[in-house]
């Protein structure tokens with residue numbers, strides 16, 4: 001049997017602010033299986049972004065255990081964290097964070113070049129993903145020349161470019177109007193399913209969460 005793409009055991013995260021300690025995550029357990037799309041639902045301040053940041057391995061500072069693709073994350077080994085992130089994780093944020101001076105295709109090519117793909121391979125993959133998202137006529141547009149929904153679809157393509165086992169998405173359609181958000185989320189889910197990736201998608205929107213395979217509810221740093 002395949003191991004889960006993500007396992008959390010007793011995940012905690014606290015911050016110090018003005019001498020006061022805030023326990024944001026208070027012992028979260030979860031397992032996500034390959035190909036499973038899971039909503040992380042919770043009100044503002046419940047700790048969704050904090051959880052995704054911990055799982056995204058950009059920083060240490062958590063308690064408990066994170067296992068990605070069967071490997072336990074060693075907080076003290078920044079290089080090992082970088083490799084786990086590069087080899088297994090993809091990211092889609094609420095605000096697209098596309099590079100403004102590069103066109104849509106280049107924004108999807110760059111993370112693949114960082115992962116040592118050839119330019120030809122990276123360009124073909126970028127075009128495949130952007131076409132699947134209905135952006136084949138926007139390949140050479142820069143972010144400022146794209147609508148909000150188009151920018152977010154480029155961000156989705158970028159997040160999937162390296163065929164991650166697990167996509168971490170933090171309110172991926174949070175800055176779009178309702179109709180555009182529904183459309184982009186439907187395309188995102190279809191593409192992730194087609195690629196066979198798993199996803200953990202933070203949202204405060206019940207209606208969007210209901211479109212995923214499973215809903216986990218975060219309340220004051222604990223799963224209900």
Ligand SMILES: Nc1ncnc2c1ncn2[C@@H]1O[C@H](COP(=O)(O)OP(=O)(O)OP(=O)(O)O)[C@@H](O)[C@H]1O
Pocket residue numbers: 015016017022024042043044045046047048049050051204
């Ligand atoms: N670096 C930090 N230092 C201090 N407190 C922090 C830090 N990051 C997050 N917090 C606190 O942790 C709590 C949870 O924040 P988090 O952003 O994870 O919530 P969220 O569920 O993602 O909310 P939203 O839906 O509004 O993005 C908040 O009270 C926030 O102020």
